Amino acid sequence: MEAEVHRLDVSHTGGDAYTVEVRGHRIRVDQPAEAGGTDTAPTPTELFAASLATCVAFYAGRFLHRHGLPRSGLRVRAGFVMATDRPARVASVRIVVVPPPALPEERRAALLAVASHCTVHNTLEQSPEIGVELAP
Structure with a gap:
């Protein structure tokens, strides 16, 4: 298939x-x-960081929903630093998950564990094959 x-x-x-x-x-x-x-x-690089941050937010939100917990107040902040050498690239990304105020303390670690395994994060951890070609 x-x-x-x-x-x-x-x-x-x-x-x-x-x-x-x-x-x-x-x-x-x-x-x-x-x-x-x-x-x-936004720049493509800003959208790259936004893609990671929104993926983390989505996974966190789904975790909360699955466990009957409110998503109200859930936020994700992202910051990135560009590499100072070549090739041009993002050197680091920091993601901060701000849980909803009503999240019980005992659910915080699970929320972070689930959120950090979003599709975009997994893709960055296990790089995909990338092909760039010129159309005929």
Whole structure:
């Protein structure tokens, strides 16, 4: 059985801005003005960190829901640092899960364990094969 291929399409919209289309949704990316863009949207690197943070939030939220605990007040904060050498890349990402105020103390460790095993985190831990090619 072949694995399902999930597809998206990126198109240039002007300057350093691009639009990503995925399943009928549109996400815009740009670069800050100091990097030559017009700062109309997050950068691809910011969306990379946001992808990890939202995946952690989703897993945490599902854990809370499964256990009949409120998700109200659940937050996830992310910060990243760029590498100072080449190639250009993110050197580190720090994710902080802010649990809902009503979360019982004895559930905190389980929430963190589940949240830290989200799909994006697992992908970063076990790097996928990546192919970049030029269309004919």
